[in-house]
Amino acid sequence: MHDLIRTNDPVLISFVESLMRDAGIACMVADSGMSILEGSVGVIPRRILVDPDMASQARRIIADAGLEGELRPWNDRDGQT
Numbered sequence: 001m002h003d004l005i006r007t008n009d010p011v012l013i014s015f016v017e018s019l020m021r022d023a024g025i026a027c028m029v030a031d032s033g034m035s036i037l038e039g040s041v042g043v044i045p046r047r048i049l050v051d052p053d054m055a056s057q058a059r060r061i062i063a064d065a066g067l068e069g070e071l072r073p074w075n076d077r078d079g080q081t
Contacts, residue, residue: 001028001049004058005070008045008062012070016062023061030039 004027005016010071013029022049030047051057 002052002055003047003072004050004062005048006045006072007070013048017020019061019065020050020058025050025058
């Protein structure tokens with residue numbers, strides 16, 4: 001899975017999920033269950049993940065929505081530098 005965004009902001013997570021759903025791109029929010037372990041401190045960010053084959057399109061949609069600053073950088077494993 002391609003790591004798009006890491007955040008503790010529930011509004012951002014919901015908005016990105018909505019963008020992906022509207023575009024027909026399946027996404028997954030990982031680490032949401034970690035809140036049980038950390039309490040309400042919010043130190044473990046949630047990760048929004050998409051299929052690597054859809055990563056370029058997902059990143060473009062997020063950038064078009066004005067959230068480019070929230071995107072994680074590409075890495076070698078993703079096929080980009």
